[in-house]
Amino acid sequence: MNTQRYQVGGGAQDRVGEHFVVVFAGYYRPWATWIAHRLESHGHRVTLQRWDPPREVPLEDALGDLLLASGRILLVLSDWFFELGPRREGEWNDALRGIVNTHAERFAAVNLTNRVLLPATAVLEPVDLWGVGAQEAERRLLARLQLPEGPPRRPLPAGPGSRYPNDPPAxxxxxxxxxxxxxxxxxxxxxxxxxxxxxxxxxxxxxxxxxxxxxxxxxxxxxxxxxxxxxxxxxxxxxxxxxxxxxxxxxxxxxxxxxxxxxxxxxxxxxxxxxxxxxxxxxxxxxxxxxxxxxxxxxxxxxxxxxxxxxxxxxxxxxxxxxxxxVPGFQRHESTGYLMRRAPRLTADQADEVSTELGDIPIALVQAAAWLGESDMEVSDYLRMVREGELSGVEPQGDFTDIPRSSLTSWSILINRLRETQPHAVELLTLCTAFGAGRIPIGLIRVMPPAQLPEHLGWLISDLPSWTRALDTLVNYSVFTRETRDLRTTQSNDPGPEQESVHMHRLVHDIVIRLSSPSDRQLYRRIVRRMIAAADPGNPQDSRLWPRYAELLPHLEPSGALGSHDYKVQETALNMLRYCWHSGEFRTGATLAEQIRTRWTDLFPPEHPRMLELTVQQGNILRSYGRFRDAYELDRATLDRLRALPDADATSLMTATSCLAADQRFLGQFTEALRMQREVLDSALELLGPEDYTTLLAQHNLGVGLRLLGRYAEAYEIDLETLRTRESLLRARHAATLMSGIACARDLRLMGRYQDALARQELGVRLQIQILGPNNPRTLRARHNLVLSQRRAGIPYDIGAAMATLLEQMEQVHGRGHYETLALVVDYGNYCREHGDLHQARELIEEGESGYRTLLGPAHPVSTGMLSNTGLVLQAAGERAEALTMFEAALAGLTASLGPDHPWVLGCALNAAAGRNFTGRLESAMDLSRDTLRRSRLILGQDHPFTLSCEVALAADLRALREHEEAGKVEEDALQRLARTLGAQHPHAMSARQRTRPYWDFEPYLG
The missing domain is CATH 3.40.50.300 (P-loop containing nucleotide triphosphate hydrolases)
Structure with missing residues (x-):
């Protein structure tokens, strides 16, 4: 039984442990939850009651229903509270003077608006919480409810609803x-x-x-x-x-x-x-x-x-x-309620008629309510025009079966009335439809040279008051919403008109386009694409400018920029492709490139410089995206076409040849790629000279080709020369210089100079992170090479954890199936196998083998080399016969594609010899080990760690055949050289002393 007392004159000391029902319009939930949080902290019970009684229910009945609850009723008054329904002012006054006045001891209120309340709310004695701080608001709340002030009885932890509503999130x-x-x-x-x-x-x-x-x-x-x-x-x-x-x-x-x-x-x-x-x-x-x-x-x-x-x-x-x-359409009471609040002159019946005609679709109701609320058109006239489909002289363009005729008519009424009363608003609206839907950076109009605007539209730049009036009109009519956010590289606390943006719903955008004339659309699209060109920062390599490119990119196609004849607009389209490539947005870039090609094919012949540059950028993106065959077909067709021309430009031929050579490297055609790359470098030296940027790029790619063929020392000489020249001409922190530094570090590691490689790569990674950031694709590649260098150098460091973290980051940037990610998946799998985690190793190696086979095909050298890694996992699991099958298949396949002397072939031979030994084929194992050692000494040198591994393996095979004297000599030579080359405490040297059979794990590399 409720024994609480509610008399107004009761003392605050009596008010302990009360129950309050906080009644609020849903719009003001943050205030209701904060009030509840504060009352509960003072030891009271609170029930939250969201309140929006149907308009058909008499207000006195709805308020009377609140009295059925125990405790006092606290009304959270606001503009919204009195618009619920909506209900006429008289009905509110009657209810307040009636049932609320009768039960005044049960009701109290707080006020959240600075507007004048209805006179009859005086009975509630509302306390004003508008514009005060949290402590003062709590004090006023407690005083109004005649509750003791002072510290809370049971302070509640911060949590949902505890923040004061006037304090925004962090x-x-x-x-x-x-x-x-x-x-x-x-x-x-x-x-x-x-x-x-x-x-x-x-x-x-x-x-x-x-x-x-x-x-x-x-x-x-x-x-x-x-x-x-x-x-x-x-x-x-x-x-x-x-x-x-x-x-x-x-x-x-x-x-x-x-x-x-x-x-x-x-x-x-x-x-x-x-x-x-x-x-x-x-x-x-x-x-x-x-x-x-x-x-x-x-x-x-x-x-x-x-x-x-x-x-x-x-x-x-x-x-x-x-x-x-x-999310369905509005319920009918929501539709009518919205219309009557936005256009108070509508009766309930009229609101119901409009809602029926527009199908309770919110966006249609928003426009109708805005028009009926701002204009003096009779509702009956409006409904007649909508029902009759009267488009006021505007013939909608194109198919509009997906848009209700009533919506088209409603928008037609608005646009044509604005043409008569505020033509600037219509011009601004038409300008917006020449962008894509969504966020529209209309402030970019201010970066345009005024001479590029037609005379009658000069006001867009020169007349700021007219601009503001037009924008306000369209916002008031709910055509779009205003947004302002500075996307420049330097943040501004007070962005100017050039940063102004609006958000236009795609459906509104589509409707207004269809109600525009073809000539208007053509004119404004031309203006917008010139705006985009004027806003192009002109340097897509600079990551600080990427937010601007991301902002402009969605508006290229809608503005017609992709098919423009304007040179500057075409250059901007190419810059967008360059941005996609440098920022790693390969999928977006691939789609954009194909869209541009479709348009430009009608504008230019295939050999035109614009088409050639498009091909270069498209090929770069496709190659980086892992679509190697597509890039190859594109570049081969271009080169064949240029070669067939009697007067082909020499520079264009050189560039096309370079692109095709890059494709061939990724497709495993290493020898042909190297031959073509030498042609490119010779042409660059003749046409441009030894210090030109393009020449140095050709020289760098020659190093890549040599490395893929296992000619590591030659690659290092080329890469070191390129690095020194780039350091001199471009300075040490240029992205191209950093790329050369990575190449040199990779060469040193593959040459067996692990400490030198590690020192250079550590410096390179630090610079990459400083200049490009830790997750730039080039930085990720450098970090990958760093963990491999650390592993080979025998650094006592948790390389497995570093690989796992790096793999997560690579997957974030590239995706799991990208060739760069797959390379790390494989290297991580090899590491796991080496350290005894066979389950994870098997999963990772299987993923890598499958991924490369799908990406490159089964005959690619990388796909074939992966068989050797699979064999190592099987061998570690005790499945020796199956492992030998993998080793022999890898050895045969790589010998056929790369020749017997490639380092990858020698590595497969090392593993195959071990597999033969472990399966009892001792003579065959010794013969293969002896031949592999001979070849390795010729190809890699006597002191290369791999050569010494071959020597240790041969000693093991000799011992197995009881050739102990020769085995001892071979082993002693290997141990001495390992100690001198790597150090006696290097894991490789220690393993050899313990007579652990050496192995070779394949590191996938595509250049």
Whole structure:
């Protein structure tokens, strides 16, 4: 039985352990949860009651229902509270003067608005919490409820809902401004919150699914605002395009205080790791808006104790591990409520008619409400025009069967009225449709030379007041929302008009395009592509400028830039490809290159310089992406075409030959590739001279070709000469110089000079990290070479842990099936086998063998060499006959493709000799060991660690045949040389002294 007293005159000391029902509009949930948190900390019980009674229920009845609960009722008054329904002011006044006045001792209120409240709210004696700090707000709350002040009786820990609503999360990133007219969806939002809070463990991922225009983005934004007090970090990621998505997600790194450079891959890795650990902030919400491509989910989805919210049209998110929540159209009461709040002159019946006509589709209702709220058009006239499909003189362009005729008509009414009253707004709107949908950087108009604008559009640059009025008009009519975020390399606290952006829904974008005339579309698309060209930073190699390229890239195709005849626009398109290559956005680049080729084929002959440059960039991307055969076919066709021309440009021939040589290296045609690369270098020396950038690149590639053929000493001489020249001309910190440094370190390691290789590679990695960042593709390659150098040098260091970490980072940047990642998978598998983890070794080696076979085909030298690694795993597992089969197959296959003297062939021979010995074929093992040692001395030198391994192996075979005298001499020579070359304590030397049979593990390398 409830014995609490509610008389107004009771003393504060009597108010202990009371029960309060906090009644609030869903829009103000953060305030309700904070009030509950504070009251509970003072020892009271609280029930939260979200309140939005149907308009059909009399207000007095709805308020009377609240009295059924025990305890006092605290109303959280706000603009929204009195718009629920919506209900007329008179109905509110009647209810307040009636049932609330009658039970005044049960009701109290707090006020969250600075507007004048209804007169009858005086009965509630609301206390004003508007614009005060947390301590003062708590003091006022307690005083109004006549509760004891002072310290809390049982302080509650910080957690969901505990943050004061006026205090934002520690990190709040690019979330769209809160829609003050957001309507309904309370049940959906609560279901979403329940899913997140009830998730068992780990990251909770939820995808909001629905057709375009249904309100997914608005719902995600409202969730972020409404539940912001539950989180320390809230970060919004525009995911319309992969490049934009990766850039934006990576921008969270500096906001979290992470020193992760500027390269997107490295930033993403750092962000995911920080979120997974949760050490900086444990409560986080990441929102990916418009993410339809589930293929890259594993690359971006963070793990940890936070929440991920996705908006998408792709129903396959459930297969990617997300909980799917369908977003339907408005319920009818939500539709009518929204219309009546936005256009107060509408009656309930009129709102119902409009909702019926527009099918309760939120985006259609938004535009209709904006028009009916701003204009004085009679509702009956509006409905007649919509029903009759009257397009006011505008003939929609193209097929519009996927868009309701009512939506087209509604937008037609708005656009034509704006043409009459505010033509500048229509011009700005048409400009926006020449961009892609989503985020539109319209402020870029200010980087254009004024002379490139038609005279009647000069106001876009010169008349800022007109610009502002036009923009405000379109925002007021809900055509788009305003965004402002500085994407320049230097952050600005007060970005100017050139950083101004808007967000235009794809459905609105599509409708307005179809209602525009072809001549207008052509004019504005030409303007936008010139804007893009003017905004091109001109240096796609500079990672600090990549955010700008990511911002511009989605608008190339919609603006017609890919098929432009303008030289500067074409150069920007090529720069976008260069950006994709340097930043590692290979998939995006491959698609973009094909789109450009489709357009340019109609503009240029195949031998035109523009087409040749396109081929170079496309080939680079395809090669880096692992599509070696596609790159080869593209480059071979170009070279054949140029060779057939009687007056082919010598420089173009040289470039095309260089591209094809690169393809041949990746396809395993090492000898032919080296021959062609020598041609390229000779041509470069003749045409450009020894110090030209292109000549040095040709020289560097010659070193790559020599290395692939196992001619390590020759490669080192070439690479060292290239390095010295680049250091002199380009300086030590240039990316090309760093590339030469890596090449020299790799040569030294393959030559057996492990300590020299390690010293050079350690310096190279430090510079790579400083200049390019730790996750740049070139840095990852350098770090890979570093762990291999550390392993060969016998450094007492947990190389396995370093490999595991590096593998995770490589997978993040390249994907698991990329050739660079596969190389590390194999090297890590070899390390695991060497250190006794046969289970993991078998898994990794099988993955590498399968991956390379799929990528390169079974006959490629790398695919064949992988058989030797498989044999080592089988041999370690005791499956000696099966291991020998693998060794012999690798030896035969590589001998056929590379010849008997290639170091890879010698390595397979070393393993095959061991396999023969272990299976009792002793004479055959000794013969193979003796021949392998002879060849290794000729190819690698007498003191190369591999040669000494061959000597140790021969001694073992001689002992097995009881040739003890010769075995002793051979073994003693090997031990002395190993101690002199590597040091007596090197693992290789110690293993030889213990008479452990040496082996050779294959390190995949494609150049």
């Amino acid at each position: 990190v709040w990133g690019d979330v769209p401004r809160r829609n003050r007219r957001f309507t309904g969806r309370d049940d959906l939002l609560n279901r979403l919150q329940e899913h997140f809070t009830e998730a068992d463990h780990g990251t909770a991922v939820c995808a909001l699914l629905g057709m375009s225009g249904i309100g997914k983005t608005q719902m995600a934004a409202e969730y972020a605002h409404r539940f912001s007090s539950d989180y320390d970090v809230v970060w919004w990621v525009n995911s319309d395009t992969r490049g934009t998505q990766r850039e934006r997600f990576g921008e969270l790194a500096p906001e979290l205080g992470l020193d992760a450079g500027s390269e997107p891959g490295e930033r993403i890795r750092a962000v995911r790791e920080a979120l997974r650990r949760g050490e900086l902030y444990g409560r986080w919400l990441i929102i990916f808006d418009g993410w339809d491509d589930t293929d890259i989910a594993d690359e971006l989805l963070p793990a940890g104790q936070g929440h991920v919210l996705i908006t998408s049209r792709n129903r396959s998110w459930d297969r990617a591990g997300a909980t799917v929540l369908d």
